[in-house]
Structures are given as structure tokens and as C-alpha cells.
Amino acid sequence: MNHKTMTAAAAIAATALLSGCGASGSGKPSPAASRPTRLYTLQMTGTAVKPAGPAGAVGVGIIAFHGPSTVCWRFAHLHGFVDATSASILSGSAGHNGALSTALSAGPKLHHRGCAPIAQALSRQIWADPSAYYVTVSSAADPHGALRAQL
Numbered sequence: 001m002n003h004k005t006m007t008a009a010a011a012i013a014a015t016a017l018l019s020g021c022g023a024s025g026s027g028k029p030s031p032a033a034s035r036p037t038r039l040y041t042l043q044m045t046g047t048a049v050k051p052a053g054p055a056g057a058v059g060v061g062i063i064a065f066h067g068p069s070t071v072c073w074r075f076a077h078l079h080g081f082v083d084a085t086s087a088s089i090l091s092g093s094a095g096h097n098g099a100l101s102t103a104l105s106a107g108p109k110l111h112h113r114g115c116a117p118i119a120q121a122l123s124r125q126i127w128a129d130p131s132a133y134y135v136t137v138s139s140a141a142d143p144h145g146a147l148r149a150q151l
Contacts, residue, residue, distance in 0.1 A: 059137065082139065
């Protein structure tokens with residue numbers, strides 16, 4: 001199985017997991033037990049980070065909004081860097097850095113999946129213009145970001 005096929009398979013599996021998982025980073029059920037109202041599948045890379053993260057860093061991210069008050073995430077097949085610490089949604093178009101919008105997983109060690117509350121106004125802003133927001137995964141060596149992808 002080549003890398004592209006493996007990444008596509010990971011995205012499908014992660015989508016299936018998030019579509020009804022309702023799991024949080026703590027392993028406790030969350031209110032997100034319903035199907036997502038918005039779902040974004042991300043092909044994350046280190047080269048999308050500004051300034052560039054690790055050149056070989058890749059991964060798959062799934063961001064699922066369960067109504068306007070809950071956001072869930074799943075990160076899979078993270079390669080090309082070590083010691084992932086956190087993940088966030090930030091404002092900023094492609095190639096531009098922006099301000100933190102919401103933390104998904106706050107360090108010191110990345111939770112590869114989970115759910116968190118999000119302000120309804122922020123959810124609606126993201127839904128209105130998803131390309132104005134990006135997801136980043138940081139690491140100990142790359143606190144500014146090891147991976148990034150636009151929603």
C-alpha cells in the first residue's frame with residue numbers, strides 16, 4: 001500500500017470514527033454523540049507551516065463540528081516529527097499566520113482525538129469562511145507548528 005492510498009484509508013477510517021464517536025481526550029463520553037454538522041478532512045504537512053516546519057512532516061486531521069457548541073478532532077498517521085504537544089484552530093489564510101481561535105489539545109502531550117466546547121459565534125465564523133482558518137499541530141521542537149492545513 002503506497003503512502004497516498006494509506007492516507008486516504010486513514011481519512012476514511014478517521015471520518016467513520018468521528019462521525020459518531022463522541023469520545024473526548026479523557027476517554028469519557030461527550031455530548032457529540034450525533035453525526036457532525038460540519039466535517040473537514042485535512043492533509044496536513046510541515047511545508048504548509050509558516051515559517052516551514054519539518055520538511056517530511058505529514059498527517060491526516062479530521063475536524064468535526066457537532067452543532068455550533070462542540071468541535072471534535074482526530075489526528076492520524078503523523079510522521080516526520082516527534083513529541084507532538086498540542087493542536088489548535090487559528091485564524092489566517094493560506095501562507096499567513098493568525099491568532100489562536102480555539103485550542104483543541106493543549107500540551108504537554110497531544111491528544112490524538114477528543115472533543116471540546118467552542119463558542120457558537122466562532123463556529124459560525126468558521127463555517128462562513130473555513131479557508132480563513134487553519135489547524136496546526138505543534139511539537140516540542142516546533143512550537144510554532146510541525147504540521148498545518150487550511151480548513
